[in-house]
Amino acid sequence: MPAQDSSTRAPSTGFEFRVLGPLDVLYDGVSQPLGNSGLRSALACLLLEPNQVVSIDRLIETLWGPAPPATARTIVHGYVSRLRKLFSVGSTDAAEDRPQIVTSSPGYLLRVDSDRVDAHRARALVNHAQGLEPAERSRVLAEALTLWRGPVLSDISSDRLHRMVVPNLDELRLLALEERISADLDLGDDKRLVVELSTLVERYPLRERLTGQLMLANYRSGRRAEAQSWYHALRGRLADELGIDPGPELRTLYERMLRDDESLQRPPRRSGKERDTGPAPAELPPAVAGFVGRQRELAALDRILAEHEQGQANLLAMLTGTAGVGKSALAITWSHRVTHLFPDGQLHASLRGFDSERAPLSPGEALTGFLKTLGVAADGIPVDLDERAALYRSLLAERRFLILLDDARDAEQVKPLLPGSAGSLVLVTSRRRMDGLVVRSGARILPLETLPTEAAVELLDRAGVPGRSEAEPAAARELAELCGGLPLALRIAAARLATNPGRGVCDLVDELADERDRLRALDIDDPDASVRRAFDISYRTLHPTHATTFRLLGLVPGHTFTVHAVAALCGTDPVTSRRRLRVLALAHLVTEYEPDRFGMHDLLRLYARDLLATGDPGAEQESGAALGRLLHHYLVVADHARRFLRPTRDDLDFSADETVVRPRITGRSGALEWFDVEWPNLVAAIVTANAEQWHESAWRLTRLQFNYLMVRCPWEDWITIYTKGLDSARRVDDPPGKVLMSAGLGVVHSRFGNADAALEYYAESHEGAVATGEPGWLAMAQVNMGSVLFRLGRYDEAQRHCQDALRTYRRLGDRYREAGALNNLAQVEQVNGHREAALEHLREAVVMYREADDLETLAMVLNNCGEVSVELGRSSDAERYHDEALGVALRCGSAMRQAAAHLGLGDVARARRDFPVARVRWETALSIFESGGSPRALEVRARLDESQRGVG
The missing domain is CATH 1.10.8 (Helicase, Ruva Protein; domain 3)
Incomplete structure (x- = not known):
């Protein structure tokens, strides 16, 4: 008889802990008093996770559930002190032999030999029994079963322990019992087992393995009718209670009994080099109920299989994706579809790479299971891992198996399980993208996204x-x-x-x-x-630095983020940020959508945010500093980018801050591209800054979007961010902020045709400008007032404001802002019939805007020149102005100015009585205005309707 493994040897002296029944602590065989139920529950929680940190929060949940008392932490600390005193019994023991409770953030760790805890000793015995000869296996498992003294933790009232721990220990006992009976069946103790199994099946009527063992014991005892009756009884119960049939293993056993399969009698034991001649292994889990979609991924797996068949693809395919995305469901579903292509069988192993309750399955354990399935006797399985893998590869050589390795943790866990020849196909699922397997084994990786x-x-x-x-x-x-x-x-x-x-x-x-x-x-x-539990498992595998990065990503307001933004968020550099993000991408906690731009699933974002909210006391300060750095990053880069679009019209200057590493932005097109891509993130950042009371950042970041808004005109976002910006400016009573924010709202409402709302905001801006005493602020407000008063038909007041602003700008020598006053004054002159004066003022403005290289406003003024020229009957001049305006608008990317140019060119064609050309131009303008949500679409539609009636 082989010597008993040290992991199964029972302790003789010192402390011994029992949870497989009422909680009990023995010292030198004498039970120790434990005190109240709370202390007992705390000890049970620590014992069930020996040598691992148990957080104080988990202890609190174990003791009180979701509604702990306010003094919960204090009570837990008291229990720990009392347990430490309990463990001081027998002070002559060597320190390393004594249980110790160690404080280790975020809770406590019970340092104890796990063999001194009956639950862990029982598990060790069950594991040790695997691979032993039947007689020794039966003896070891019987010893394990004696450790259960009654219902697990029967004197502990913790709901959490009874929900999450007790069922696992009950299942371990049944597993040990079934394995012991299996060993006894191998020993030929059939008649005695019939009696024992009859009682067990009555107690566990839906346990298929017990029923199968009872059927086999009856069959081998000559009671074939009884064997079959137990099958029919179970099938009836499963149908009535669960609406299902017996599993494939039990069905196969029943069919073999119907055929009087001689191999059901105790077979001669095989050596490790002999192959199983029984049925082909069929270890795939049951088909997934309610599987939908994934047609693209199923087709991709079919292509990989076809390429494999033609020798164009390797033997390994991987499904990767975040927790809960359906990797296993897809793998199982596809595997069931192609089982007929693998006549030698299908092997399956749950590698437990991300199992919250159990350690990952070692390659050695997985190989042992596969070798047993392939018919190798326990004593024929090599002890050495490399020899075990070599035997596995030999048994698979020249055979066709489908091997499903579910929930792999890393490449090291997978590599020993790969066949040596190309006949078999391996399908792996994992939360991690294992690039090493691509390099070493030619793996084909298929990442899974969420469902449409x-x-x-x-x-x-x-x-x-x-x-x-x-x-x-x-x-x-x-x-x-x-x-x-x-x-x-x-x-x-x-x-x-x-x-x-x-x-x-x-x-x-x-x-x-x-x-x-x-x-x-x-x-x-x-x-x-x-x-949440699925995400927890992935999160807990992260290095502390990467875990911190992941948590801070919960602060990012938008749905995507660049390496530069995350560098600012984490207070590091873009190279380090990129490295951290790619580690998170390998774990499928973030996704790299394009080089250096990442995103995360909404539920993962909420999970990261929850982690921050439930962190240690310093987390709030850390979060605030990180959000501040991110907002400052956006301020610096937005200020840098806006200067390529139009001249700045305020005193805000963040672009000179060299402490922020900016992405490379070159020229107008580069700036527009940056704004276009980052726009949802910038809007979200402003909304968040306002909500989190970063009010200075909120209104300043809003202002830095103005040049982009004037080019692209996203109306709803414009109103959203300026409303938040004005609220922030008011909350901190910032005069320039209030002037600029209310002016920005006036602009968008004016452009949208809501002159009354525009007047209200412009009036507030004007009042604020007067209060500052700054001539430049006041002149800007007067230009705006002139614009909206003109739209309201109050031409005299409009003209007075524009003239006052014009005088101020000329006195200040500000030619750029003078151009704006000239443009607005020209509009008043045009409607008053002074078209020549209006055109002269517009031409002056054109020169000034060319000097400033403000293409968007230049296009606007050129269109105004064309409009006045049409009214003066100068269609050729008008066409020239509108053509130039169209070219400038195309260069600067302003769709609204392009539409206005097409509208003007249609008016030129109408003046020439060329109605077909006019309609083409107007239809183009209508399409652009409607796609941009501009109210000017109504103006164009009226022209088209009028033209249609004229044709009719």
């Missing part, structure tokens, strides 16, 4: 209550979008609808709409089906 909305809605229907999406289509789409298309979140949402038939889809949408509570709403009792 239509497929997400279909999954909600299939996994929940069919027909819900048809009854509430808009709510179903919104629910799918709130879940971010993440299959795990969608299945949880569907389960909540299915278990609450009276609850409408819109009710769940309302609950998930609150970002602060969304993750909690996507938690359920099953820890393996919780969005």
Whole structure:
């Protein structure tokens, strides 16, 4: 008999801890008093995770659940002190032999030999039994079973422990029992087992393995009818209670009994070099219910298989993606579709790379399981890992297996499990992108994204209550979008609808709409089906530096972020930032959409934000500093970029700050590209700055967008950010901020045709400018007032304001701003019939805007010149002005100025009675104005209608 492994040797003296029954602590075999239930629960929590840090928050949850008392932390500290005193019993023991509770952030660690805790000793015995001869295996497992003294933790009232720990230990006991019976069956103890198994099957009527063992014991005892009757009884129970059939293993056993398969009698044991001649292994997990979509990915796997068949692809394919994205579901679904192409069988191993309860499966353990499946006897399995892998490769040589390795942690876990020849195909799923396997093994990586909305809605229907999406289509789409298309979140949402038939889809949408509570709403009792738990597992594998970066990403207001922005956020440089982000991308916690631009799933963003909110006391200060750095980054880069678009018309200057490493922006086109790409992030940054009371940053960052707004004219965003900017300027009572913010709102309302609102904001800006006593501010306000008064038909007042502003600018020598006053004065002169004077003022403005290289405003004034020229009957001059305006607008990227030029060229064609050309130009203008949401579309449509009536 082989010597007993040291990991299974029972302690003889000192402390011994028992949780497989009522909690008990023994010292030298004598039970020690433990005190109240709270202390007992705290000790149980520490014992179940020996030599690992258990956070104070987890201890509090274990003791009191979701509603702890205000003094919870103090009470926990008291329990720890009492436990330390308890462990001081027997002070003559060597220090290394004694249990110790060590303070280790964010909680405590119980340092103890795990063999002194019965639950861990039982697990060690079960593991040790694998591979032993039947008689020794039976003895070791029987010893393990004696460690259970009754219901696990029967005197502990913690709901958390009974939900998350006790079921696992109950399952371990049943596993040990089944393995012991399997060993006894190998020993031929069939008749005695019939009695024992009959009792067990009555106690666990849905346990298929026990039923199969009872069937086999009866069959080998000559009771074939009884064997078959147990199968029919189980099939009936499964159908009645669960609506399912027995699994493939039990069905196969039943069919072999019907055929009187001689191999069901105890077979002779095989050596490690002999192959199993029994049925081909079929280890794939059951097909996934409610699988939808993924047609592109299924087709990609089909192509990889076809290339593999033709010798054009290697033997390894990988599905990667974030937690809950459906990697395993896709792998299992596709594998079931192609089993017929692998006649030698399918092997499956859950590698537990990201399992919250169990350690990752070692390559050695996985190989042992595969070798047993392939028919190798326990004593024929080599001890050495390399020899074990070599035997595995030999058994697979010249055979065709599909090997599914689910939930791999890293390449080192996968490499020993790869076949040596090309006949078999390996499919791996992992949260990490293992680039090393691409280099070394030619792996084909297929990254999984979230589901599109239509497929997400279909999954909600299939996994929940069919027909819900048809009854509430808009709510179903919104629910799918709130879940971010993440299959795990969608299945949880569907389960909540299915278990609450009276609850409408819109009710769940309302609950998930609150970002602060969304993750909690996507938690359920099953820890393996919780969005937060899935994210937790990925997060806990990160290095502290990368974990900090991930948490801080929860502060990023927008949906994408560059390496430069994250460098500012984390207080580092872009090279370091890029390296950290790519580590997070390998773990599928962020996604690199294009070089140096990343993003993260909405639910991951909320999870990162929650981590910050529940961090240590210094987290709030850290978060505030990080957000401040990010906002300053946007201020510096936006200021730098805006200067390529138009001359600045304020005193804000952040671009000279050399402490911020900016992305490279060259010229007008580069600046426009930067604004176009970053625009959603800039809008979100301003809204966040206002909400988080970074008011100076909020209004200043808003102002820095003005030049871009004048070119691109995103009307709704314009109103949004300037409303936030004005609110911030008012809150800090910043005079220049209030003047500029109210003026910006006046501009957008004026352009949008809402002259009354524009007048209100311009009047506030004018009042603020007067209060500053600065001539330049006042002149700017007067130009704006002149513009809106003109639109309201108050021409005399408009003219007076424009003339006052013109005199001020000339006195200050500010030719650029003088041009604006001239343009507005010309509009008044035009409507008053003084067209020559108006055209002269506009020409002066054209010269000044050329000097300033302000292309957007130059295009506007050239169009105004063309409009006046048409009224003067000078169609050739008008055409020249509008053509030049169109060219300038195309150069600067202003769609609204392009549309105005087409409108003017249509007016020129109408003046020449060339109506077909006029309609083409107007239709072009209408298309641009409508796509930009401009109210001038109504003006163009009126011309087209008039033209149509004239033709009619």
